[in-house]
Amino acid sequence: MNSERRLHGRTLIVGAGVVGASVAYHLTRLGHDSVVVLDARSRTELPGSTGLAPGFIGQLSATPELTALARDSVAAYRTLSRSGTDKVFWQVGCLEIATTPARLEQAHHDVEHGRHLGVEARVLGPDEAIALAPALVDAERVQGALHIPSDGAADPVLLTHLLVAAAERAGARFRFDTPVRALETESGRVTGVRAGGEPELLRAARVVLATGIWGPVLAAQAGVRLPMVAVQHPYLYTCELPGLDDTFIDAPIVRYPDHAVYTRRHGRRYGLGSYAHTPLPLAPSPDLVSAELPFPDAVFGTALAEATSLVPVFRTTSQGRRLNGVFAMTPDELPLVGPASGVAGLWFAEASWVTHAGGVGRQLANMLLETGELLVDPARLAPGRFASWSDRRIHETALAHYQGIYEAH
Numbered sequence: 001m002n003s004e005r006r007l008h009g010r011t012l013i014v015g016a017g018v019v020g021a022s023v024a025y026h027l028t029r030l031g032h033d034s035v036v037v038l039d040a041r042s043r044t045e046l047p048g049s050t051g052l053a054p055g056f057i058g059q060l061s062a063t064p065e066l067t068a069l070a071r072d073s074v075a076a077y078r079t080l081s082r083s084g085t086d087k088v089f090w091q092v093g094c095l096e097i098a099t100t101p102a103r104l105e106q107a108h109h110d111v112e113h114g115r116h117l118g119v120e121a122r123v124l125g126p127d128e129a130i131a132l133a134p135a136l137v138d139a140e141r142v143q144g145a146l147h148i149p150s151d152g153a154a155d156p157v158l159l160t161h162l163l164v165a166a167a168e169r170a171g172a173r174f175r176f177d178t179p180v181r182a183l184e185t186e187s188g189r190v191t192g193v194r195a196g197g198e199p200e201l202l203r204a205a206r207v208v209l210a211t212g213i214w215g216p217v218l219a220a221q222a223g224v225r226l227p228m229v230a231v232q233h234p235y236l237y238t239c240e241l242p243g244l245d246d247t248f249i250d251a252p253i254v255r256y257p258d259h260a261v262y263t264r265r266h267g268r269r270y271g272l273g274s275y276a277h278t279p280l281p282l283a284p285s286p287d288l289v290s291a292e293l294p295f296p297d298a299v300f301g302t303a304l305a306e307a308t309s310l311v312p313v314f315r316t317t318s319q320g321r322r323l324n325g326v327f328a329m330t331p332d333e334l335p336l337v338g339p340a341s342g343v344a345g346l347w348f349a350e351a352s353w354v355t356h357a358g359g360v361g362r363q364l365a366n367m368l369l370e371t372g373e374l375l376v377d378p379a380r381l382a383p384g385r386f387a388s389w390s391d392r393r394i395h396e397t398a399l400a401h402y403q404g405i406y407e408a409h
């Protein structure tokens with residue numbers, strides 16, 4: 001705890017998904033003793049993106065800031081895993097399968113890039129890759145693989161519950177079933193929020209929005225445009241397989257960057273996701289009650305059919321649950337972390353993945369407490385960095401990254 005730095009007054013965090021929980025966790029660890037977190041959700045349910053994410057955690061990125069945030073997150077998730085009987089992160093490694101000579105050559109460059117960023121990686125031959133994950137690696141197409149041993153899989157729901165529990169033990173107060181209806185400002189400064197059925201203002205010295213895909217709705221009430229776009233994304237599970245036990249995961253997570261497909265084991269099932277479809281944005285709405293939407297076969301059907309023909313275990317297994325989940329993207333794939341321009345006391349921790357949520361929480365907590373111990377140059381994450389961009393440019397640039405998401409994440 002940094003006793004030199006004291007944050008006066010109450011900090012209200014809106015949103016207790018993995019990001020809001022991480023901000024509360026880091027703020028209380030740094031000694032801030034007045035943290036209140038409000039969420040419309042119940043204590044047990046996670047209707048936001050966190051509750052749908054399959055938990056792939058990859059640290060190597062073309063964007064060094066994402067690697068710094070992911071590495072810090074992995075360190076935090078490993079610490080949380082160690083501190084209790086609940087495990088939330090499995091360091092099983094990641095295989096990025098090359099199915100073209102160009103991708104294999106890229107893998108060799110990625111080893112160098114990883115070394116520079118502190119992420120160890122090496123290139124495997126086809127047989128080694130198949131041996132590590134025979135159910136997931138296509139023996140017909142694999143030409144080699146980039147292996148990153150320190151990557152792995154998280155359980156995003158349990159992780160969020162553990163972050164909440166740790167923050168509560170350190171003094172944070174969580175109020176669930178408490179939707180925030182309005183963000184109040186006076187003379188260019190946030191004064192608090194109106195929440196639940198209570199008519200009176202819940203006062204705060206500062207408000208942090210960590211509301212995921214709902215972020216733009218509340219930000220707009222303070223006259224702030226959040227430069228993020230919500231996109232819909234398919235994920236498919238097999239049915240439960242009789243040959244598998246309850247082991248959460250026992251082989252690396254596997255990605256096919258050439259095909260925009262990723263896959264892993266989930267206990268008795270396997271799962272896969274695909275980005276190989278026309279991006280499907282979703283306009284922000286206060287009426288949205290969940291990040292899960294009806295599954296649009298016409299948009300996702302072909303991509304999932306191709307993905308299931310690529311991943312061996314999906315060729316021979318009946319399909320189980322499939323879902324359409326929504327998450328947020330930004331034009332440069334970096335999250336929005338820091339103060340709002342033009343509204344004193346309003347802060348954001350938005351558009352972060354589970355992969356980066358630990359680091360995002362630490363970054364924002366250290367910014368609020370002015371400790372000077374930052375993971376990333378705050379200008380790179382500044383929520384106002386696209387102020388000169390039109391809405392249309394933000395929208396188109398963010399969506400253009402969708403299919404190439406693995407180059408960054």
Ligand SMILES: Cc1cc2nc3c(=O)[nH]c(=O)nc-3n(C[C@H](O)[C@H](O)[C@H](O)COP(=O)(O)OP(=O)(O)OC[C@H]3O[C@@H](n4cnc5c(N)ncnc54)[C@H](O)[C@@H]3O)c2cc1C
Nearest residue numbers: 015017018019040048049050053056180212325353354355
């Ligand atoms: C299908 C799918 C696959 C994904 N795969 C991965 C993956 O493999 N790896 C990875 O790192 N990430 C993945 N993601 C992305 C990741 O899930 C999200 O980026 C992350 O969970 C966002 O967390 P969050 O806390 O910002 O948002 P959320 O989890 O959505 O939480 C926001 C919270 O804010 C609350 N809230 C909103 N508005 C209000 C209000 N007015 N008042 C009170 N509360 C409010 C909501 O109830 C919610 O609990 C995936 C997402 C999806 C949908």
